[in-house]
Amino acid sequence: MKLTGAQALIKSLETQGVDVMFGLPGGAILPVYDPILGSSIRHILVRHEQGAGHMAEGYAMVTGRAGVAMVTSGPGATNVVTPLSNAYMDSTPLVVISGQVATSAIGSDAFQECDITGVTMGITKHNWLVTRAEDIPRTVAAAFHVATTGRPGPVLIDLPKDVSNAEMEWYWPATEADLDLPGYHPRLDGDPAAIARAAQLILAAERPVLYVGGGVLKAGATDALLELAERTGFPVVTTLMARGAFPDSHPLCLGMPGMHGNYTAVTAMQRADLLVALGARFDDRVTGKVSAFAPAAKVIHVDVDPAEIGKVRAPEVGIVGDCRRVIEALLEALEAAGLGHDDAAVRTERGARGRPGTQAASRPARDGWWAQLRAWQAAYPLHYEEEAGGPLKPQRVVETLRALSSPDTVVVAGVGQHQMWASQYWRFEQPRTWVNSGGAGTMGFAVPAAIGAKVGRPDRTVWAIDGDGCFQMTAQELATASAERIPVKVAILNNAYLGMVRQWQEMFYAERYSEVYLSPDLPDYVKWAEAMGCVGIRAETPEEVAPAIEKANAIDDRPVVVDFRTDAFEKVFPMVPAGGSNDDIVVHPSQAQGRVVQ
Amino acid sequence: MSSAGDGEPRHHILSVLVENKAGVLARVAGLFSRRGFNIFSLAVAPTDDERFSRLTIVVDVESAPLEQVVQQLDKLVNVVAISQLAPEAAVERELLLATVAVDAPRRGEVIELVGVFRGEVVNVGLDRLTVMLADDPDTVDDFERLLGAYGIVELQRTGRVALPKLGRSKAD
Structure with missing residues (x-):
């Protein structure tokens, strides 16, 4: 032909x-x-x-x-x-x-x-x-x-x-x-000897953390990860790219580490004696100052890209392979060492009981470690403050959005403060429900990415949580969404600023605000939305948030844009200052007083 | 140049088999520049299989760990195979061509020097000589230094090529 x-x-x-x-x-x-x-x-x-x-x-x-x-x-x-x-x-x-x-x-x-x-x-x-x-x-x-x-x-x-x-x-x-690809041969199966060594480290760990990155989602390894976590009773942190790879509601989940991660996830990694990195690449936004990162931890690093092993941190055991295959092989190695599946241990901190007479039977208890983790969680939960009659807090918008949406909702974010609040305050329960720009930090990602996500999963509600700065970069694609009848929803956390830059100028440049003010009214987001064939809604007070979201959720025949007028002065906490050690994590000012000393 | 004091050699040799396709050299060079790896020298040549070419890259192992250089190179889809040659396990050769300003009375001295190094005089002018030496890079360095006394007008070095040293047992 x-x-x-x-x-x-x-x-x-x-x-x-x-x-x-x-x-x-x-x-x-x-x-x-x-x-x-x-x-x-x-x-x-x-x-x-x-x-x-x-x-x-x-x-x-x-x-x-x-x-x-x-x-x-x-x-x-x-x-x-x-x-x-x-x-x-x-x-x-x-x-x-x-x-x-x-x-x-x-x-x-x-x-x-x-x-x-x-x-x-x-x-x-x-x-x-x-x-x-x-x-x-x-x-x-x-x-x-x-x-x-x-x-x-x-x-x-x-x-x-x-x-x-x-x-x-x-x-x-x-x-x-x-x-005709003579030079292209991905290595998918991990080296059995390395996997056996990894199993030994896992059985000996007293203060372990499973450090889960986006590679777990890409490999379809979330079921295997759940089994590994429940069998070992190890706490799990999910990086920005891995939100949803492990359910936030699971008792073993500590949430997100990194520059704007929660205190417990960040500090657990710092104090760990074993990090099991699964499809994660020790990004600078996770490690902070590398030389001060997790100083006592041995590292098992699983990645399908051989160049990631040892690129930032030399591991005790490096395993090149597909995350799902390697975790499954690791489960077999643990089984052989006496740590099998244990229905009674599911969702407990104890993990499975080792079979009597096996190596797993004598593995160290981790009660003290869990007690420490729970103490940190109690002392330093994610926190923001609202005052009666005060401005609308962006975190309130994300929490309300989450409460009024199905858990399988796909959430899409751009880059900046709104992205961090979305990653912190949304509770992710399922894989592939979180779409954001991680490594590149591309402002303007959310609107078009949400449209693509909705095309890929027309059965799901897709909410873009966007910033006003980001929205202005790519909002023209809402005309595409209207023309093609792709009913995405966009929540603009409109604080009238390039908010993350404003935050850095406030904290690190002596409040010298340079070229960060955008205006809440220019453009008029409701009119702009309407001009592009969308429904435009505005919410200016905490009381208006839930009705606006309910109205938006009820519309399924065209895109919706909700202009949430949020507090321009709200900052993202916790925060590890760029280039600083994760030990120097800055918590919300109201929590800083009673800071626990380890 | 080839070693930093009495410590470990600064350089390592990578013999890289690549697909003989347009843009491959740019991909390799681009990788080195964007990852901040330094190259001492780079030689490119066809192989006995027309589908492939061989790059001999001398890498500065102080700029990045060798393992990282190798793994990043290996990710290039057009890179088929990489062999690492530690300097002590390799036979290295490099070719130098130099034109030296030398008038008739001192011409003999240069020719004698070339003879000592077992090089060749490849061209003779009224007040210039072009000479050649193919040897291990350290010897080529020495030769270049000694020629310098006469005034080098133009100099060209190929960068090194290398193969593994042979063992004393029979190859299979």
């Missing part, structure tokens, strides 16, 4: 199982837009290519499948650079297809020419410039394989216009060996 390169590309995407893609056409990608008319793939026309990229990310983060975005050459391609960088930092599988000028014009500074494979080399897992139409099916199959296996990540296929127009004989690569 003869096809044009453009037809082959669309047929390749269909064969790959793509059901939706996000994009915006232009000159160099025009040939590919023609066969979209007859395709089974739903194409969502965005208003800016950055929106297409973030939508594809939101889609990928809730479904676990690769998100697909399509853009034209030059500025179309450069507009998707930020989403590629974001997906690279957060290991999100993304396949971006960019048009390119004809091969004969490459290098001539042609109209809308940009060396996008050169530009994106450092922020993609891999990229391809396709120069022959017959390479298209193999390249598409390879792109999806690379994006979704091993440590997932974004890839880009750059497709010159003459290659789209050229004819080729259709085929589909039958096996992985046909993908």
